[in-house]
Amino acid sequence: MRPVWKENPSPGYQAIKAVVLGGFALAIVIPILVVISTSLASDEDIIDAGGYVLWPSHPTFKAYQTLFSGGLMGRAILVSVFVTLVGTAIALAVTIALAYATSRPVLFGRPVLLMVLFTLLFAPGIIPMFLVVKQLGLLDSLWSLILPGALGAFNFVVLRTFFMNVPGELLESARIDGASDFTILRRIIMPLSKAVIAVVGLFYAVGFWNAFFNALLYLNDTSKWPVQVILRTYVLQGKSLSADQLGVHPPPQPQSLQMAVVVVALVPIAMVYPFLQRHFTKGVITGAVKG
Amino acid sequence: MLKANSEKRQARNGLPLKAKWRRDWQMVLLMIPGVVFLLVFFYLPVLGNVVAFQDFQPFLGIMHSEWNGLQNFVNLYANPDFWDALRNTLVLAGVQLLLFFPVPIGLALIVDSLVSNRFRRWFQTIAYLPHFLSWVLVVTLFQQSLGGAGFVNNLLRQAGLDPIPFMTNPDTFPLLVVAQLIWKDAGWAMIIFLAALTTVDVSLYEAAAADGAGRWRRLWHITLPSLRTVIVLLLILRIGDILSVGFEQFILQRDSVGSGAAEVLDTFTYYAGVVGGDWSSGAAAGLAKGVVGALLLWGANSLAHRLGEPGIFQKRGAS
Numbered sequence: 001m002r003p004v005w006k007e008n009p010s011p012g013y014q015a016i017k018a019v020v021l022g023g024f025a026l027a028i029v030i031p032i033l034v035v036i037s038t039s040l041a042s043d044e045d046i047i048d049a050g051g052y053v054l055w056p057s058h059p060t061f062k063a064y065q066t067l068f069s070g071g072l073m074g075r076a077i078l079v080s081v082f083v084t085l086v087g088t089a090i091a092l093a094v095t096i097a098l099a100y101a102t103s104r105p106v107l108f109g110r111p112v113l114l115m116v117l118f119t120l121l122f123a124p125g126i127i128p129m130f131l132v133v134k135q136l137g138l139l140d141s142l143w144s145l146i147l148p149g150a151l152g153a154f155n156f157v158v159l160r161t162f163f164m165n166v167p168g169e170l171l172e173s174a175r176i177d178g179a180s181d182f183t184i185l186r187r188i189i190m191p192l193s194k195a196v197i198a199v200v201g202l203f204y205a206v207g208f209w210n211a212f213f214n215a216l217l218y219l220n221d222t223s224k225w226p227v228q229v230i231l232r233t234y235v236l237q238g239k240s241l242s243a244d245q246l247g248v249h250p251p252p253q254p255q256s257l258q259m260a261v262v263v264v265a266l267v268p269i270a271m272v273y274p275f276l277q278r279h280f281t282k283g284v285i286t287g288a289v290k291g
Numbered sequence: 292m293l294k295a296n297s298e299k300r301q302a303r304n305g306l307p308l309k310a311k312w313r314r315d316w317q318m319v320l321l322m323i324p325g326v327v328f329l330l331v332f333f334y335l336p337v338l339g340n341v342v343a344f345q346d347f348q349p350f351l352g353i354m355h356s357e358w359n360g361l362q363n364f365v366n367l368y369a370n371p372d373f374w375d376a377l378r379n380t381l382v383l384a385g386v387q388l389l390l391f392f393p394v395p396i397g398l399a400l401i402v403d404s405l406v407s408n409r410f411r412r413w414f415q416t417i418a419y420l421p422h423f424l425s426w427v428l429v430v431t432l433f434q435q436s437l438g439g440a441g442f443v444n445n446l447l448r449q450a451g452l453d454p455i456p457f458m459t460n461p462d463t464f465p466l467l468v469v470a471q472l473i474w475k476d477a478g479w480a481m482i483i484f485l486a487a488l489t490t491v492d493v494s495l496y497e498a499a500a501a502d503g504a505g506r507w508r509r510l511w512h513i514t515l516p517s518l519r520t521v522i523v524l525l526l527i528l529r530i531g532d533i534l535s536v537g538f539e540q541f542i543l544q545r546d547s548v549g550s551g552a553a554e555v556l557d558t559f560t561y562y563a564g565v566v567g568g569d570w571s572s573g574a575a576a577g578l579a580k581g582v583v584g585a586l587l588l589w590g591a592n593s594l595a596h597r598l599g600e601p602g603i604f605q606k607r608g609a610s
Contacts, residue, residue, distance in 0.1 A: 009406070017401050017404070017405070020398075020401060021398075021401060021402070021414050024398070024414075024418065024477075024478075025414055025417045025418065027474065028417055028418070028420065028421055028474065028478075029417060030436075031432040031433075031435065031436045032432065034435070034436070034442055035432065035435060050445055050449065051440060051442065051445050052435070052441075052442035052445060093324070094324045094325050094328055095325070097321040097322070097324060097325060098321070098322055098324070098325030098326075100318075100321060101318040101319070101321040101322045101325075102322070104318065106311075106314075106315040106318040106319070107308075107311045107312060107314075107315040107318070107319055108315075108319055108322065109318070109322075112322050112325075112326060115326065115329050115334075116325070116329065119329070119333050121531075121585050121588060121589070122337070122581055122582075122584070122585045123535075123581050123584070124333060124336035124337045124339070124340065124581070125336065125340060125560070125574065125577030125578060125580070125581055126557065126560050126561055126564065126565065126573070126577055127339075127342065127560060127564045127565065127570055127573045127574040127577055128335075128336035128337070128338075128339030128340050128342065128574065128577075129332075129336045129339075130564075130565055131336075131339050131342065131353070131570075132331070132332065132335050132336050132339055136331075147328075147331075147332065148332045150328050150332070151325055151328050151329065180317055181315075181317035181318050181321070182317055182321075185321070206423050209425075210423075210424070210425030210426075210427075210428075211425075212425060212426065212427050212539055213538065213539050213542065216542075217561075217565065228425050228427045228428075229427075231427050231428065231431060232427045232431075232543065235431050235434075236427065236430060236431050236434060236543060237546065259435075262428065262431055262432070262435075265425065265427070265428050266424065266428060269423050269424060270420075273420060273423060276423070277415075277416060277419060
């Protein structure tokens with residue numbers, strides 16, 4: 001709806017706006033579209049188009065069949081799924097517990113809160129981090145991808161801000177009825193904050209799925225590589241996954257196979273994105289900004 | 292309301308420790324996993340920075356390596372690679388601040404001025420998406436689009452033109468990096484400005500328009516001043532983080548443009564320490580970066596207080 005005081009749009013301004021926003025949107029959509037199309041293209045399509053396909057005229061899932069017929073990529077997907085699911089579960093449990101316990105004026109609440117907020121100010125550095133992970137014997141273990149990411153200060157602040165806004169009278173009355181703090185967290189706080197918890201969980205999940213550098217730093221064993229490292233090694237650096245690693249001879253045009261790897265890294269994000277997009281603008285971000 | 296709260300807090304704090312423990316022990320139990328995490332994966336590594344003052348040998352460990360005072364920092368000072376990394380970091384940070392920072396503000400102003408809600412939602416859906424893609428994916432998409440064998444250069448070749456080395460030219464690398472940053476995060480960064488724009492009092496616009504202020508005067512005298520707090524807040528965060536110009540982005544592209552252009556403080560730490568085995572130099576560079584970053588953040592925050600802005604860390608607690 002146009003406010004009464006606003007001028008009618010001049011065609012010039014309208015055109016500039018359309019070009020800027022449309023151009024920005026196209027620059028995002030086209031590369032993604034080309035990658036998806038090429039992953040679905042047949043060998044002839046790719047040769048005809050000279051490398052990239054805007055629209056596959058003979059769509060085929062051959063590249064995906066090759067990719068999923070075992071070997072390195074299948075394992076990488078399992079690794080990434082494991083790290084994402086277990087990591088998100090642990091991170092959520094740790095963050096919810098800590099955010100709730102520091103959202104009320106309780107014993108040790110203040111110093112513990114300051115302990116968390118200090119992490120926003122200073123980063124410990126790559127080398128000491130590596131030495132600690134090594135000292136704990138976590139090198140070449142998938143736990144090295146999970147445990148160091150188990151508490152994100154931003155997610156903590158979002159949850160704590162939300163928990164603080166739960167009226168104290170509600171908790172007080174539950175306590176009078178004999179509920180313990182555990183019960184209150186489980187039966188009152190968590191049901192009230194389902195949407196926020198879901199969004200924070202998705203933030204964690206996206207983070208675990210996308211993590212690349214931790215794997216590069218802590219894992220030497222190629223059989224434990226997650227999808228992002230495969231993507232880098234195979235597509236970005238152009239090293240070939242040898243035929244026996246892929247399990248099937250002969251591989252299709254590597255171009256479509258490479259693009260299929262890109263799509264595999266992309267799909268889980270694309271799947272959770274609509275949910276994320278619906279919820280994060282409402283409340284979560286604005287809550288964090290105000291808090 | 293406020294007074295009642297503080298009275299309640301006083302009453303609670305007035306209890307003897309034992310009574311507080313009896314009341315709060317479950318809350319304290321809930322803190323334990325998080326506190327253990329912080330101790331092991333944050334405060335222990337923070338202490339581990341002492342290797343910056345040692346001649347650290349992995350087989351001897353922290354306890355038995357020899358202390359060598361500030362020798363590692365003296366070595367860094369004499370190391371031209373370190374200065375290259377520092378220079379690249381500052382140049383890239385400057386270019387990012389100059390070219391990236393205004394983009395989300397501009398986008399938000401345009402989106403906010405859109406009358407059609409459908410077009411607006413449609414644009415937001417597309418613009419937020421890249422924020423959730425990993426850097427590996429973003430760099431891969433750029434390589435497939437702009438790389439030597441990417442589809443833009445394919446089109447150029449088909450049109451009989453010379454391909455352009457977008458991805459491998461060290462001279463234009465800062466621009467490439469900013470382009471990637473804008474592609475990935477400008478849309479997402481827009482959210483905060485959009486949220487701030489919805490809080491502007493519409494009657495101000497109305498009054499200004501009645502007084503004959505055109506769209507540019509309204510933008511300058513009403514819209515931008517009401518974004519001031521948010522802009523200052525984000526500038527502070529950016530300045531505190533200025534030495535972290537985007538680690539994964541550089542590690543991924545260091546091979547293709549060379550270390551001369553893509554070596555930043557973080558990659559220097561990684562290659563000198565973890566890859567090169569010179570743990571102490573790496574740790575010294577990392578520690579120097581961390582300390583300078585914290586000082587910058589603190590300095591920018593105090594400056595904001597002095598200018599009468601709330602900043603991020605308030606004087607009296609953060610709650």
